Amino acid sequence: MGDFSGNFNEISELLQRGKAKDIVVAVQKALDAGAPPSDILEKGLISGMGIIGGKFKRGEVFVPEVLVAARAMNHASAALKPALTQAGVEPVGQAIICTVKGDLHDIGKNLVKMMIEGKGIEVIDLGVDCSSNKIIDAVQSSNARVLCLSALLTTTMLAQKEVIDTLKTAGLRDRVKIMVGGAPVTQNFADEIGADAYTPDAASAAEVCRSFYS
Numbered sequence: 737m738g739d740f741s742g743n744f745n746e747i748s749e750l751l752q753r754g755k756a757k758d759i760v761v762a763v764q765k766a767l768d769a770g771a772p773p774s775d776i777l778e779k780g781l782i783s784g785m786g787i788i789g790g791k792f793k794r795g796e797v798f799v800p801e802v803l804v805a806a807r808a809m810n811h812a813s814a815a816l817k818p819a820l821t822q823a824g825v826e827p828v829g830q831a832i833i834c835t836v837k838g839d840l841h842d843i844g845k846n847l848v849k850m851m852i853e854g855k856g857i858e859v860i861d862l863g864v865d866c867s868s869n870k871i872i873d874a875v876q877s878s879n880a881r882v883l884c885l886s887a888l889l890t891t892t893m894l895a896q897k898e899v900i901d902t903l904k905t906a907g908l909r910d911r912v913k914i915m916v917g918g919a920p921v922t923q924n925f926a927d928e929i930g931a932d933a934y935t936p937d938a939a940s941a942a943e944v945c946r947s948f949y950s
């Protein structure tokens with residue numbers, strides 16, 4: 737283990753410039769130097785994505801730049817995965833995860849999935865833009881005890897309510913604990929729509945998800 741100066745700027749900048757290959761090297765370098773994986777994630781990757789988000793909002797960068805940053809994020813997350821998740825954890829059960837209807841953002845969902853898998857839970861990933869019917873089918877045909885819904889847009893967070901209402905109508909609401917999250921989602925909103933849990937980040941989502949299997 738070497739020395740890491742704690743400078744996560746290089747990782748943040750490589751992410752913002754969408755340098756998928758270079759960022760994997762930088763992440764590995766930071767890990768080898770003893771940087772905590774959670775710091776690499778928060779102070780390097782998520783911080784860089786936040787800067788891109790701000791620039792996007794101000795019209796300083798556009799969708800193509802955000803897409804290459806997203807691609808770099810996915811490569812870097814994959815490189816971090818072994819360090820972030822505990823190896824050899826006994827399997828405890830299944831969970832379902834997706835991004836809701838109308839929403840294509842999957843970076844947060846993928847991080848939540850990765851952390852939950854690290855707790856020994858098998859995750860059925862339904863992908864993005866996922867309709868209530870597809871979710872209902874998965875609840876019916878699996879043994880999942882937890883359903884995780886991610887939404888990144890103020891418009892699509894309402895689809896989380898739609899999923900819960902559809903499950904109620906189908907008589908399936910009590911089959912699963914429902915967890916909601918994503919940047920615009922709050923504890924108040926989760927309470928309003930009748931979700932079982934809200935968590936602000938991937939690490940706490942994994943903790944809470946695991947607690948439903950004890």
Ligand code: B1M
Binds near residue numbers: 844917
């Ligand atoms: Co989008 N986008 N985007 N975008 N995009 C946002 C969300 C936005 C805030 C940017 C901005 O204006 N500042 C804004 C939303 C505004 C709003 O609704 N309030 C926005 C917009 C407007 C749009 C479009 C409409 C733009 C357009 O086309 N005009 C469009 C919509 C497409 C659609 O979904 N239908 C769009 C498109 C895109 C891209 C495709 C280019 C790309 C997504 C690529 C991809 O995901 N594969 C993209 C990106 C990358 C962003 C930003 C820059 C980054 C999102 C991200 O990945 N963050 C984002 C700005 C920002 O967030 N600052 C933005 C990093 C990620 C780790 O964080 O996903 O929040 P996050 O996940 C966190 C927590 O929220 C939590 O854990 C994670 C970390 O620990 N979490 C959960 C997430 N899900 C959870 C579930 C849980 C628990 C916790 O339990 C189940």
